[in-house]
Amino acid sequence: MGRDDRNYRIAVIAGDGIGKEVIPAGIEILEVAASKGGFTCAFTELPWGCDYHVAHGRMMPDDWYEQLISFDAIYLGAIGAPTVPDSVSAREMILPLRQRLVQYVNLRPMRLIPGITSPLAGRVAADIDMICVRENSEGEYCGLGGRVHAGTPDELAAQTGIFTRRGIERIARYAFRLAQGRPRKLLASATKSNALQHAMVLWDEVVDEVARDFPDVTWRKYHVDALAARMITHPQTVDVILASNLFGDILTDIGSAISGSLGVGPGGNINPDGTAPSMFEPIHGSAPDIAGRGVANPIAAIWAGAMMLDHLGERPAHDAILAAIEKVISAEAVRTPDLGGSATTSDMTRAVVAGLAGA
Numbered sequence: 001m002g003r004d005d006r007n008y009r010i011a012v013i014a015g016d017g018i019g020k021e022v023i024p025a026g027i028e029i030l031e032v033a034a035s036k037g038g039f040t041c042a043f044t045e046l047p048w049g050c051d052y053h054v055a056h057g058r059m060m061p062d063d064w065y066e067q068l069i070s071f072d073a074i075y076l077g078a079i080g081a082p083t084v085p086d087s088v089s090a091r092e093m094i095l096p097l098r099q100r101l102v103q104y105v106n107l108r109p110m111r112l113i114p115g116i117t118s119p120l121a122g123r124v125a126a127d128i129d130m131i132c133v134r135e136n137s138e139g140e141y142c143g144l145g146g147r148v149h150a151g152t153p154d155e156l157a158a159q160t161g162i163f164t165r166r167g168i169e170r171i172a173r174y175a176f177r178l179a180q181g182r183p184r185k186l187l188a189s190a191t192k193s194n195a196l197q198h199a200m201v202l203w204d205e206v207v208d209e210v211a212r213d214f215p216d217v218t219w220r221k222y223h224v225d226a227l228a229a230r231m232i233t234h235p236q237t238v239d240v241i242l243a244s245n246l247f248g249d250i251l252t253d254i255g256s257a258i259s260g261s262l263g264v265g266p267g268g269n270i271n272p273d274g275t276a277p278s279m280f281e282p283i284h285g286s287a288p289d290i291a292g293r294g295v296a297n298p299i300a301a302i303w304a305g306a307m308m309l310d311h312l313g314e315r316p317a318h319d320a321i322l323a324a325i326e327k328v329i330s331a332e333a334v335r336t337p338d339l340g341g342s343a344t345t346s347d348m349t350r351a352v353v354a355g356l357a358g359a
Contacts, residue, residue: 006038006039006040006314007039007040007042008039008040008041008042008072008073008312009042009044009070009071009072010030010041010042010043010044010071010072010073010074010075010308011044011046011067011068011071011073011074011075011277012027012043012044012045012046012074012075013046013048013049013074013075013076013077014045014049014077015048015049015050015076015077015078015079015080015286016049016050016051016077016078016079016080016081016089016286016288016291017078017080017081017285017286017287017288017291018077018078018284018286018287018290018291018296019049019076019077019078019079019286020077020291021291021292021294021296021298021345022077022078022282022296022297022298022300022301022302022345023075023076023077023301025298025301025302025345025346025348025349026075026298026301026302026304026305027043027075027305028349028353029302029305029321029324029349029352029353029356030305030308030309032353032356032357033306033309033314033317033320033321033356034317036317036320036356036357037314037316037317037320039314039317043075044071046067048060048061048064048093049079049081049089049093050079050080050081050083050084050089051081051083053083053084053088053089053092054083054084058092059079059084059088059089059092059093060092060093060096064096065100065101068097068101068276068277069101069276069277071277072277072312073277073278073279073280073308073311073312074097074277074278074279074280075279075280075281075304075305075308076279076280076281077281077282077286077301078281078282078284078285078286078287079093079094079286080285080286080288081286081288082288091143095141095143097269097279098136098137098269098279099137100276101269101271101276101277101278101279102137102271102273102275102276103136103137103269103270103271103276103278103279104135104136104137104138104167104170104171104270104271104272105133105134105135105136105171105174105268105269105270105271105272106132106133106134106135106136106245106248106267106268106269106270107131107132107133107134107267107268107269107270107307108131108132108134108248108252108255108256108265108266108267108268108283109130109131109265109266109303109307110128110129110130110131110132110252110255110256110258110259110265111125111128111129111130111259112124112125112127112128112129112258112259112260113125113259113260113264113325113326113329113330114326114329114330115326115329115330115331115332116259116260116261116264116329116339117260117340118258118259118260119257119258119260120232120235120258123235123258126236127235127236128235128236128255128258128259129239130231130235130238130239130240130241130255131178131182131239131240131241132240132241132243132248132251132252132255133171133174133175133178133240133241133242133243133248134171134243134244134245134247134248134249134252135167135168135171135243135244135245135248136171136245136269137167137245138161138162138163138164138167138245139161139162139163139167139244139245139246140159140161140244140245140246141245141246141249142160142161142162142245144159144160144162145157145158145159145160146158161199161244161246163199163200163202163203163244165202165206168202168203168206168207169206169209169210170272171242172189172206172207172210172211172242173210173213174272175187175240175242176210176211176213176214176217176219176242177214178240179214179217179219179239179240180214180216180217182239182240184239185216185217185218185239186217186218186219186237186238186239186240187211187217187218187219187239187240187241187242188219188220188221188222188227188230188238188239188240188241188242189203189204189207189219189220189221189222189242189243190221190222190223190224190227190241190242190243190244190247190248190251191203191204191221191222191223191224192223192224192225192247193221193223194223203244204221207219207221207242224243224247224250224251227241227251228250228251228254231251231254231255231258232254232258235258241255252265252267252283253283256283260339261297261338261339262283262284262300262338263282263284263296263297263299263300263336263338263339264297264299264300264303264329265282265283265284265300265303266280266281266282266283266300266301266303266304266306266307267280267281267282267283267304267307268280268281268304268307268308268311269281270311278308278311280304280305280307280308280311281301281304282300282301282303282304283300284300294344294345294346295336295337295343295344295345296336296345297336297337297338297339297345297348298345298348298349298352299325299329299348299352302321302325302349302352303321303322303325305321306318306321306322306325309321320356321352321356323355324352324353324355324356325352325355327355328348328351328352328355333351334347334348334351336348
């Protein structure tokens with residue numbers, strides 16, 4: 001994306017729970033990176049989320065789209081609180097943002113950083129380095145369906161997944177291009193066409209058609225359950241994963257778990273055409289059980305901020321932040337509780353700042 005003036009306007013939605021703790025940490029890192037990199041980031045905080053819902057009866061104001069459309073990117077913390085049902089907070093905020101802003105790519109890198117121990121015995125950093133390209137605008141999460149005969153023994157719920165040729169083709173092309181630029185040039189397409197004979201058969205057909213334009217990429221389709229197992233038994237054979245909305249959601253949690261902690265996993269909701277701002281976030285939830293204690297791991301939010309800079313055209317700043325993260329984690333001196341230590345959010349943030357400042 002990028003801009004000639006290198007002055008970026010960032011909408012900040014810290015959201016709920018530990019989002020309010022890790023996003024300020026991420027902003028601190030971004031400001032250091034901007035100072036060193038010769039660009040600026042202007043942050044505008046938007047107090048949307050579950051607290052906003054309690055006060056106003058909705059997750060965001062009615063004019064949220066008009067407010068967001070002029071920003072270069074969105075930096076999101078976490079959404080969810082005991083005060084608002086998860087079905088409401090996701091349906092009224094996360095999904096509208098992704099769909100209306102045409103963020104049809106959900107991009108989630110899953111890497112074992114040196115210094116973190118994977119729950120998979122004997123695995124090292126070289127064994128776990130994958131990235132998921134998840135369709136983010138349709139599929140199983142499109143919201144089409146309903147319930148009838150509520151409260152009776154005949155109550156019925158229907159949830160319909162929508163798969164379009166256009167939607168599958170554009171996400172497949174994005175994934176194949178990504179695989180084309182990675183050293184191993186491997187792609188795994190997650191399907192379940194043996195059981196879902198309409199939607200997933202179309203998925204397979206379109207992916208196969210797209211693959212013909214990328215002869216240098218080695219690819220194969222896996223039933224999603226088999227791919228989940230492969231990520232655990234043979235993670236070194238998995239590079240780029242192409243998946244539908246639901247399948248990608250599940251597989252990336254597996255990927256983050258085998259990478260050592262959900263606290264280090266970032267994600268990007270990408271509008272590849274640049275017609276609206278893309279959104280970057282840690283993939284962990286709001287973690288109300290530890291919110292306010294100051295012990296949340298900020299690495300996922302910091303890494304998501306680095307992804308945002310890369311998307312904006314500031315690749316050197318992205319690389320510097322990733323190098324600082326790897327330096328701190330590999331030193332093993334500062335570790336938050338999710339990594340087996342007792343460091344606070346502030347301790348980890350200061351360590352990454354020091355690593356970045358010394359780069």
